[in-house]
Amino acid sequence: MNAITNPTAAMVVIGDEILSGRTKDKNIATVAEFCTGLGIELREVRVIPDDIETIAAALNALRDDHTYVFTSGGIGPTHDDITADAVAEAFGVELPVDERALAALKSRFTDLEMTPARLRMARIPVGGEPIENTVSAAPGIHIGNVFVMAGVPMILEAMLESLAPKLKTGVKLASDSVESRVGEGTFGDELAEIQAAHPDVRIGSYPQFGRGTGYFAKIVLRSADEAALRAATEKVRELVARLHREHGIEPEKAGP
Amino acid sequence: MNAITNPTAAMVVIGDEILSGRTKDKNIATVAEFCTGLGIELREVRVIPDDIETIAAALNALRDDHTYVFTSGGIGPTHDDITADAVAEAFGVELPVDERALAALKSRFTDLEMTPARLRMARIPVGGEPIENTVSAAPGIHIGNVFVMAGVPMILEAMLESLAPKLKTGVKLASDSVESRVGEGTFGDELAEIQAAHPDVRIGSYPQFGRGTGYFAKIVLRSADEAALRAATEKVRELVARLHREHGIEPEKAGP
Numbered sequence: 001m002n003a004i005t006n007p008t009a010a011m012v013v014i015g016d017e018i019l020s021g022r023t024k025d026k027n028i029a030t031v032a033e034f035c036t037g038l039g040i041e042l043r044e045v046r047v048i049p050d051d052i053e054t055i056a057a058a059l060n061a062l063r064d065d066h067t068y069v070f071t072s073g074g075i076g077p078t079h080d081d082i083t084a085d086a087v088a089e090a091f092g093v094e095l096p097v098d099e100r101a102l103a104a105l106k107s108r109f110t111d112l113e114m115t116p117a118r119l120r121m122a123r124i125p126v127g128g129e130p131i132e133n134t135v136s137a138a139p140g141i142h143i144g145n146v147f148v149m150a151g152v153p154m155i156l157e158a159m160l161e162s163l164a165p166k167l168k169t170g171v172k173l174a175s176d177s178v179e180s181r182v183g184e185g186t187f188g189d190e191l192a193e194i195q196a197a198h199p200d201v202r203i204g205s206y207p208q209f210g211r212g213t214g215y216f217a218k219i220v221l222r223s224a225d226e227a228a229l230r231a232a233t234e235k236v237r238e239l240v241a242r243l244h245r246e247h248g249i250e251p252e253k254a255g256p
Numbered sequence: 257m258n259a260i261t262n263p264t265a266a267m268v269v270i271g272d273e274i275l276s277g278r279t280k281d282k283n284i285a286t287v288a289e290f291c292t293g294l295g296i297e298l299r300e301v302r303v304i305p306d307d308i309e310t311i312a313a314a315l316n317a318l319r320d321d322h323t324y325v326f327t328s329g330g331i332g333p334t335h336d337d338i339t340a341d342a343v344a345e346a347f348g349v350e351l352p353v354d355e356r357a358l359a360a361l362k363s364r365f366t367d368l369e370m371t372p373a374r375l376r377m378a379r380i381p382v383g384g385e386p387i388e389n390t391v392s393a394a395p396g397i398h399i400g401n402v403f404v405m406a407g408v409p410m411i412l413e414a415m416l417e418s419l420a421p422k423l424k425t426g427v428k429l430a431s432d433s434v435e436s437r438v439g440e441g442t443f444g445d446e447l448a449e450i451q452a453a454h455p456d457v458r459i460g461s462y463p464q465f466g467r468g469t470g471y472f473a474k475i476v477l478r479s480a481d482e483a484a485l486r487a488a489t490e491k492v493r494e495l496v497a498r499l500h501r502e503h504g505i506e507p508e509k510a511g512p
Contacts, residue, residue, distance in 0.1 A: 013301075016458070016460055017460060017462060017476070018284070018288065018301075019288055019297075019298045019299065019300075019301070020288060020292050020298070020478075021285055021288030021289035021290075021291070021292050021298075022476065023462065024285040025281075025284060025285070028274070028281060028303065029274075029277055029280040029281070032274065032275055032276060032277030033277035034277075035277070036276050036277050041275075042275045042276070042277075043275065043304075043305060044275075044302065044303065044304055044305075045269075045274075045275070045301075045302065045303035046300065046301065046302050046303075047284065047300065047301035047302075048299075048300055049299060049300075050460070076440050076444075076461070076463055077439075077440045077441040077444040078440050078443075078444045078447055078448070078461040079444070079447060079448035079451050079452075079459075080451075080459070080460050080461060109441070113441065113442070115441050115442065115444065115445055116444075116445050117440065117441045117442075117443075117444025117445045117448070118441035118444070120444075121441075135465065136465065152463060152464075152465055154465055155465070183333075184332050184333045184334050184373065185333040185365070185369065185371050185373045185374035185377075186369070186371065186373075187334075187373075188332075188333040188334045188335070188371065188372075188373025188374070188376075189371055189372050189373045191334055191335060192334070192335035192373070195335050195336075196335075202272070203335070203336065204272055204273060204306070204336050205332070205334040205336060206273060206279065207332055207408060208408075209391065209392065209408055209410055209411070220273070220278065222276075
């Protein structure tokens, strides 16, 4: 749709609890906003179960196609935390206890508390390095273009903070939006013409139900080219204003 | 982990707006709960952009491997609603206006309102049938083992209601849970032993932060075998009760 070539990313959400519906994922939105803020295009998210082969296969399918792969979940101390094992398998490397990761854990836990279970969290695949965890000490893993993070939202957010400086950034898309009180089916044909006339702008339309007087849609425009964005947005505003007039919708009602 | 062979499902979430972080997905949790309630195992979710080739490829990758594929998003009247086109491409069939879908739309819209944009919503790939939409008339699509639904959560929920009777159901897993006030690293080794001794029960542990006195984890057990579930749950309760005593945590604090 436009000529920019930003870094791209994929995300792998690891968790039986998301797939069973027991836990509602919050990390997809966090990683999506994080990427958008850095001009990195998040192109795909996969939610998959706690299974080493499945995780390794997803990582290998995605890490060749994207600048970065982010994962969430499965890096705690219990038997169902098998993401590190899957990463080692995906990269074909060993998974020894890492001195840096061990030091991070020992800053938090006494020797007596360093159970075999907790020691699992000090394992880093060969060639990888720990990602700092300011919340609960147990590190994430950075190996190649893969960033392995916790599933607990507070910890994932802290890890994203600490890895952000390592990432290549891209051109952030400028965006604008226009809200319509006439339905998508009413403006859809003319909106398609505006999209066709403005190939450097990506125009999306998002209906919303249950707000006040029936139909309501938000038209969102995004582009790396600010002049093109302004021109297309002006056309959409004119279209929506005309349709509001034709349908007897007063301007002050056409607000958010 | 256990011998049941329930129907399986995959979900495809179609939406640039989810990947950009502009919209937070609510449909994954809805479909996950829906599947679990019917004894259908949701095995994978993919979030992908509004791109016909990408959607068609994802559908073809998933529909052979699963009993059902559910999609959300991209079935409205605007130019960026291209899911029906992608489904037709995936199945290698034409995408004509369908009389049943048209009748559903005409029950809601006058002839004057039936713009070319709205007419797009009456298209059903050859061999498919409409899924009833009690909220806003525009139907979903059922073709082969693929169910195409709206992205608006209220409409997706209504469509799931109407397609539920068409689905094969499986054995619902019984589940139980035990809450621990000692950390995962403290009970992890012994929990792994309980898991190893109870192969017909799937045991997961989910840490929670920021609740009261520090660490807190919920251990969730699931099985199709109720006796096995009870036996394993009893072992986990004993383990947690003993660790609570050893760490001076009073029983009444070990709730809720």
